[in-house]
Amino acid sequence: MSEQTYYEKLITANDRGKKAAGENAVNYIEDGMTLGLGSGSTVYWALKKLSEQVKQGLNVKGIPSSKRTESWAKNLGIPLTTFHEIQELDLAIDGADEIDANLHLLKGGGGSLVREKIVNTASKRVIIIADQSKRVAQLGNRPLPVEVLPFGWEVTAKRISHLGAHITLRDKENQPFISDNGNYILDCQFPLITDPAELHNTLIQLVGVVETGLFVELADRVILGQDDELHYLEKPKGGQR
Numbered sequence: 001m002s003e004q005t006y007y008e009k010l011i012t013a014n015d016r017g018k019k020a021a022g023e024n025a026v027n028y029i030e031d032g033m034t035l036g037l038g039s040g041s042t043v044y045w046a047l048k049k050l051s052e053q054v055k056q057g058l059n060v061k062g063i064p065s066s067k068r069t070e071s072w073a074k075n076l077g078i079p080l081t082t083f084h085e086i087q088e089l090d091l092a093i094d095g096a097d098e099i100d101a102n103l104h105l106l107k108g109g110g111g112s113l114v115r116e117k118i119v120n121t122a123s124k125r126v127i128i129i130a131d132q133s134k135r136v137a138q139l140g141n142r143p144l145p146v147e148v149l150p151f152g153w154e155v156t157a158k159r160i161s162h163l164g165a166h167i168t169l170r171d172k173e174n175q176p177f178i179s180d181n182g183n184y185i186l187d188c189q190f191p192l193i194t195d196p197a198e199l200h201n202t203l204i205q206l207v208g209v210v211e212t213g214l215f216v217e218l219a220d221r222v223i224l225g226q227d228d229e230l231h232y233l234e235k236p237k238g239g240q241r
């Protein structure tokens with residue numbers, strides 16, 4: 001079954017919410033925009049809706065945040081570009097695994113966190129799309145994905161465990177999962193994360209850590225879908241990047 005067929009068939013309550021949120025985000029795209037194309041199944045619905053508008057003449061160019069998104073975009077006929085051509089994007093649309101009340105995010109469930117963070121931070125505006133189940137009081141119900149260099153990952157994992165996390169090396173078909181950047185992902189189960197910024201700043205200084213799945217102060221707006229209903233969250237005033 002193709003990925004596109006897989007997503008088309010998986011219309012559960014949460015998937016209906018993902019579809020509604022993803023399609024709604026396309027309303028924020030204007031002709032001539034450059035886009036950051038996020039990763040994940042919710043983004044799939046945004047790309048599918050965007051491709052319909054491209055076919056009707058909408059002029060956009062996007063930079064994909066994963067090889068999987070690149071493949072979807074090519075199949076859907078969405079024009080792509082690179083950071084070699086353009087270094088600031090008008091709008092990024094991306095998913096999330098957890099979203100707290102301050103619009104801080106836990107991301108990386110799909111293993112694309114590094115390129116997602118590069119694309120999001122290069123964008124003037126970031127809209128996050130998700131189903132309602134991603135909304136949490138505090139980040140950390142799920143393990144925090146941390147991308148690390150394969151060399152010495154065991155030492156890096158030990159350093160992170162000293163911060164109070166249970167570490168699992170992400171695997172795929174009984175082999176270590178390899179990110180688009182050729183790195184490993186450590187899934188780090190911390191107790192609830194009370195200060196995402198502080199934890200990110202601590203982790204990012206550890207030798208061997210490439211990037212964390214904590215996206216702090218990056219989201220400008222969140223669109224949450226549940227069945228066919230939509231809810232919107234705005235970044236609290238005073239938040240800056």
Ligand SMILES: O=C(CO)[C@H](O)[C@H](O)COP(=O)(O)O
Nearest residue numbers: 040041042095108109110112
């Ligand atoms: O961070 C991500 C991938 O690294 C995804 O955006 C996140 O996992 C959400 O995915 P989905 O929309 O499939 O729930």
